[in-house]
Amino acid sequence: xxxxLPETRLGPSTGGEINWLDPEKWLDEHGDALYAYALxxxxxxxxxxxxxxxxxxxxxxxxxxxxxxxxxxxWLTGILKHKVLDHFRQAARExxxxxxxxxxxxxxxxxxxxxxxxxxPGDWADPExxxxxxEFWHAMSDxxxxxxxKLRIPYIxxxxxxVETEELIRTLNISSRNNLWxxxxxxxxxxxxxxxxxxxxx
Amino acid sequence: xxxxFKCKVISRRLSESLxxxxxxxxxxxxxxxxRFCPPCTSYRKQLDFMHSASxxxxxxxxxxxxxxxxxxxxxxxxxxxxxx
Numbered sequence: 001x002x003x004x005l006p007e008t009r010l011g012p013s014t015g016g017e018i019n020w021l022d023p024e025k026w027l028d029e030h031g032d033a034l035y036a037y038a039l040x041x042x043x044x045x046x047x048x049x050x051x052x053x054x055x056x057x058x059x060x061x062x063x064x065x066x067x068x069x070x071x072x073x074x075w076l077t078g079i080l081k082h083k084v085l086d087h088f089r090q091a092a093r094e095x096x097x098x099x100x101x102x103x104x105x106x107x108x109x110x111x112x113x114x115x116x117x118x119x120x121p122g123d124w125a126d127p128e129x130x131x132x133x134x135e136f137w138h139a140m141s142d143x144x145x146x147x148x149x150k151l152r153i154p155y156i157x158x159x160x161x162x163v164e165t166e167e168l169i170r171t172l173n174i175s176s177r178n179n180l181w182x183x184x185x186x187x188x189x190x191x192x193x194x195x196x197x198x199x200x201x202x
Numbered sequence: 203x204x205x206x207f208k209c210k211v212i213s214r215r216l217s218e219s220l221x222x223x224x225x226x227x228x229x230x231x232x233x234x235x236x237r238f239c240p241p242c243t244s245y246r247k248q249l250d251f252m253h254s255a256s257x258x259x260x261x262x263x264x265x266x267x268x269x270x271x272x273x274x275x276x277x278x279x280x281x282x283x284x285x286x
Contacts, residue, residue, distance in 0.1 A: 036269045115208030120241035127251040141263045159256035185217035
């Protein structure tokens with residue numbers, strides 16, 4: 001998300017003009033993408049709409065700081081990313097994510113008493129090719145959505161957005177690094193199993 | 203078997219390797235374990251795959267009807283943004 005794509009770069013390469021930035025077009029051209037981004041994270045339509053609104057208002061104010069080093073979309077998404085983190089920070093202050101119980105206490109366990117896999121992870125044939133297939137992304141979307149909030153939110157912020165450990169525990173008001181890493185580990189185990197069932201076993 | 207060589211512990215370490223740098227002893231324990239453990243080796247590959255898929259998920263995940271701004275929401279936003 002942070003890497004600019006030179007070939008899609010907008011605007012003139014010389015001169016200080018920024019007249020290609022047109023807030024009215026933002027909503028038409030990027031509104032849906034921004035909304036989907038927000039909705040995937042916060043899940044609630046009205047909250048997602050609010051975040052898109054705040055993002056566009058902030059972008060209008062910060063218009064002059066856009067340097068054309070990234071695409072408009074990337075720039076707007078960067079602003080939205082911060083709004084989403086602010087949203088979770090605020091929400092976690094009011095209601096922290098519940099602690100994750102130790103793996104052995106949870107209903108869904110992946111290991112037996114002596115710490116061995118209950119079921120071995122299967123062999124995923126040619127996973128890289130999946131990335132080019134729409135059906136794979138449907139399975140991925142479904143599997144992400146199936147994660148409970150307390151695992152889905154840390155997973156998305158960490159793996160989609162690349163938020164680092166320290167910022168993540170502060171943002172989500174998680175008691176310790178260890179607890180965060182336990183949540184991420186659980187999220188990955190669940191996601192793995194779901195993808196195997198929904199996609200890689202076919 | 204030593205605790206550090208159990209698959210349950212190894213799976214957690216493999217996950218953590220995506221979130222923090224592992225210490226030298228942790229890396230050595232992983233390497234030894236993976237040499238003899240097919241399921242953990244599969245899991246490691248799957249973690250790497252999910253990691254790279256997730257990094258590009260926003261550009262690829264499907265967007266269905268209810269993940270687009272409806273006409274009403276779009277209108278509301280237009281109103282609020284107003285003439286600048």
